[in-house]
Amino acid sequence: MWKRKIIWPITWVPILRSSFNFAKDALLHLLLPRTCYACGKDLPFRAEDPLCAACAAQVRFVADGLYCRRCGQPLRQGGAHCFHCRGSKSKKYPCAYIRSAVVFNPQVRALVHPFKYAHQTYLAAYLGGWLGQAWPDFDVLHTAQLLMPVPLYPAKQKKRGYNQAALLARQLGRITGLMVDENNLCRIRNTPSQTGFGREQRAENMKGAFVCRQPEAVKGKVVLLIDDVATTGATLEACAAALKQAGAKQVMAYTLARDV
Ligand SMILES: [Zn+2]
Ligand SMILES: [Zn+2]
Missing domain, CATH: 3.40.50.2020 (Rossmann fold)
Structure with a gap:
């Protein structure tokens, strides 16, 4: 008999969480883009640094x-x-x-x-x-x-x-x-x-x-x-x-x- 493979919910949790975080970050980036502290230009999506590359240089x-x-x-x-x-x-x-x-x-x-x-x-x-x-x-x-x-x-x-x-x-x-x-x-x-x-x-x-x-x-x-x-x-x-x-x-x- 054909059996459905069970994927335990525990394996889904990190996948769902990271998708949710990605969607949240993308929405925030669209609505309220983070800007460089020095020149005010928009920072790239999910940029970690508070300065843009030109200012960091x-x-x-x-x-x-x-x-x-x-x-x-x-x-x-x-x-x-x-x-x-x-x-x-x-x-x-x-x-x-x-x-x-x-x-x-x-x-x-x-x-x-x-x-x-x-x-x-x-x-x-x-x-x-x-x-x-x-x-x-x-x-x-x-x-x-x-x-x-x-x-x-x-x-x-x-x-x-x-x-x-x-x-x-x-x-x-x-x-x-x-x-x-x-x-x-x-x-x-x-x-x-x-x-x-x-x-x-x-x-x-x-x-x-x-x-x-x-x-x-x-x-x-x-x-x-x-x-x-x-x-x-x-x-x-x-x-x-x-x-x-x-x-x-x-x-x-x-x-x-x-x-x-
Ligand atoms: Zn800058
Ligand atoms: Zn000195």
């Missing part, structure tokens, strides 16, 4: 060019150090090295701003990918034992709902296997915005703004600070000073982008 990695061996500032001409780190000047900085994954240009800004100010926290995975991609280029950072995000002033973090530096640190922690300590370093002073400030003013503005709550957790350790954007490095230096005071053996910093 504009992202420049710092390690592909010349940069200061101490502070990581991209350099126009040759040489090992920028003007501020030349000769014995390097020694006055508590942060031994600063490195950044990419140069802060309009395409990078188009992602960093919504990530920081508009709750687009899902961008952490994509931006953290840049930190991971550039990580092998920066040997000096590989002695780090602990990752520490630059903290926000508590009231600011409460208002924002998250600390973007901590989201980046978690991504890098996942990639490198390094532990992330998010609550030890604290910002004890709400510093005014540094926009428009010069180098000296920025350093003065940040002085004494941070404190390490549990010195025993950093004592004798090599700590790597994580932040979104570095400009003169004043914030990173103030964090590093607090950690050195707490007994850290060495403090370095790694940021997503470098403003030049």
Whole structure:
């Protein structure tokens, strides 16, 4: 007798689910196409990246060019150090090295701003990918034992709902296997915005703004600070000073982008 072959429902579930997801994505793409964060052009169907191919090609990695061996500032001409780190000047900085994954240009800004100010926290995975991609280029950072995000002033973090530096640190922690300590370093002073400030003013503005709550957790350790954007490095230096005071053996910093 002819027998009907039974296909168990369990085998149908994934097929139905993926067809449903495909139809849902196609409908969403038709009605509300996702656009490139930088240029606003429609992204291809089921594109994973938040930038179109043309804008993604504009992202420049710092390690592909010349940069200061101490502070990581991209350099126009040759040489090992920028003007501020030349000769014995390097020694006055508590942060031994600063490195950044990419140069802060309009395409990078188009992602960093919504990530920081508009709750687009899902961008952490994509931006953290840049930190991971550039990580092998920066040997000096590989002695780090602990990752520490630059903290926000508590009231600011409460208002924002998250600390973007901590989201980046978690991504890098996942990639490198390094532990992330998010609550030890604290910002004890709400510093005014540094926009428009010069180098000296920025350093003065940040002085004494941070404190390490549990010195025993950093004592004798090599700590790597994580932040979104570095400009003169004043914030990173103030964090590093607090950690050195707490007994850290060495403090370095790694940021997503470098403003030049
Ligand atoms: Zn684009
Ligand atoms: Zn420098």
